[in-house]
Amino acid sequence: xxLVLGASxxxxxxxxxxxxxxxxxxxxxxxxxxxxxxxxxxxxxxxxINAMDGERMAEVVKKYKVTQIYHLVAMLSAVAxxxxxxxxxxxxxxxxxxxxxxxxxxxxxxxxxxxxxCFGPNTPKMNTPQHTIxxxxxxxGISKQAGEQWCNYYYSKYGxxxxxxxxxxxxxxxxxxxxxxxxxxxxxxxKALQDGKYTSFLDKGTMLPMMYMPDAIRATISLMEAPADxxxxxxxxxxxxxxxxxxxxxASIQKHIPSFxxxxxxxxxxxxxxxxPSLIDDTAAREDxxxxxxxxxxxxxxxxxxxLKVKLGLLA
Ligand code: VAH
Numbered sequence: 001x002x003l004v005l006g007a008s009x010x011x012x013x014x015x016x017x018x019x020x021x022x023x024x025x026x027x028x029x030x031x032x033x034x035x036x037x038x039x040x041x042x043x044x045x046x047x048x049i050n051a052m053d054g055e056r057m058a059e060v061v062k063k064y065k066v067t068q069i070y071h072l073v074a075m076l077s078a079v080a081x082x083x084x085x086x087x088x089x090x091x092x093x094x095x096x097x098x099x100x101x102x103x104x105x106x107x108x109x110x111x112x113x114x115x116x117x118c119f120g121p122n123t124p125k126m127n128t129p130q131h132t133i134x135x136x137x138x139x140x141g142i143s144k145q146a147g148e149q150w151c152n153y154y155y156s157k158y159g160x161x162x163x164x165x166x167x168x169x170x171x172x173x174x175x176x177x178x179x180x181x182x183x184x185x186x187x188x189x190x191k192a193l194q195d196g197k198y199t200s201f202l203d204k205g206t207m208l209p210m211m212y213m214p215d216a217i218r219a220t221i222s223l224m225e226a227p228a229d230x231x232x233x234x235x236x237x238x239x240x241x242x243x244x245x246x247x248x249x250x251a252s253i254q255k256h257i258p259s260f261x262x263x264x265x266x267x268x269x270x271x272x273x274x275x276x277p278s279l280i281d282d283t284a285a286r287e288d289x290x291x292x293x294x295x296x297x298x299x300x301x302x303x304x305x306x307x308l309k310v311k312l313g314l315l316a
Contacts, residue, residue: 001064003029005051005094006072008036011113011167011216013175015070016040018217029064032073037175051094054101061101068224070111071098077117077140078269079179084139091143095150102160110162111224114148114236116209117141117181118166121275128277130238130284137275148235155234163223164236168209168243168280170216171300173307181272185210185249188262189304192253193314197261200246201269207248207278211241212295212303219291226289233284240282241293242300252301 002019006012007030017039019028025044030036033050040046047060051073060066073094080087101107119128120135136145144166154160169182177183184200185208191198202208211219219239223231250262285291295303309315 001027001029001066002068002070003031003060003064003066004070004072005031005049005057005098006074007040007046008032008034008175009072010170010172010175010177011213011220012070012072013037013040014172014213014217015072015220017043018221019070020044022221029060029066031060051097052090054097057097058101061107066107068109068111069098069101069107070220071095072113074113074143075140076178076180077138077272078181078183080139080143081268081272087139088143091140092146095147099150099154099160099162102162103154103158108161109224110160111220112147112151112162112164114144114164114166115140116166116168116276116280118144118148118236119277123277125278127279127281128238129281130233138272141275151236152234161228162234163231164234165219165223165239165285166236166280167216167239168211168241170211170213171304172213173304173311174213181269181276182208182210184246188246188249188253189301189308190312192257192260193305193308193312196257196259197263199263199265201265201267202246202273203264203266203270204247205245206270206273207243207245208273208276209240209243209278209280211239211293212300215241215293215295218294219285222291223285223289230289232288237285237288238280238282239285239291240280241295242297243279244297248297249301252297253305255298256301256305
């Protein structure tokens with residue numbers, strides 16, 4: 001039985017549905033501090049868990065005889081800069097609860113996401129290597145960098161089978177992201193359909209690594225399904241999809257909505273974005289467990305617009 005923490009979030013929503021298709025609805029327990037998407041709530045078990053509460057987590061693990069945990073709870077970069085202590089506490093304590101459950105017993109495998117935010121301003125921005133300078137300058141990035149080291153520590157010291165990916169910015173239509181610096185790349189599609197224009201909080205030329213959610217879900221599950229000896233890195237794997245700047249998404253949207261207009265009004269999130277890489281080298285993931293991405297920018301745009309039109313009731 002699999003437990004997903006953070007099942008109402010951007011990744012959790014889609015991950016739960018995919019895992020339920022694979023393993024059967026009753027074998028995937030969704031959990032969050034708040035109710036999840038109706039599809040998640042209606043298709044299988046849901047438990048209310050505050051990821052800061054290790055006892056409650058242990059209780060649910062025992063109740064369902066959970067053997068795998070996907071830990072997707074985190075305070076993202078922009079929000080964590082506003083509340084550093086809370087962000088640090090949530091991101092770290094929840095991870096320790098999960099790692100300790102795996103160390104102490106029944107939980108055999110753990111998935112925990114890192115992020116390209118684990119890199120910092122001194123990291124090479126282009127073709128960022130797997131092993132390089134990591135001096136994150138955000139609270140969120142520090143929590144991801146530290147978390148990676150703790151995952152590796154629990155693996156080498158206690159044999160915990162923990163696996164991780166450094167996600168780029170994730171773009172999806174089913175559930176919205178919350179509090180990240182890459183969120184503009186989701187908002188822009190909504191606003192393109194609703195208003196025909198968008199004001200980006202990141203400036204022109206801000207190129208960041210990004211990925212369409214179906215690729216991210218596929219990567220996550222394929223890493224978790226890979227034989228343990230293929231998973232050579234127990235910190236976290238670089239993963240690349242597409243890299244683009246706001247004007248590139250705009251150009252891609254204009255192929256469908258020629259009148260779409262993009263303007264810029266950068267805020268505090270610009271400094272966060274400027275501290276991150278532009279393009280990631282993911283050779284290790286490709287070699288170790290056969291990763292290959294499918295969606296490029298235009299294919300993603302086509303799929304996003306088609307799905308959002310239905311979601312927003314904009315089909316004539
Ligand atoms: C954020 N989406 O913007 C997250 C992230 C790649 C960045 O992990 O905070």
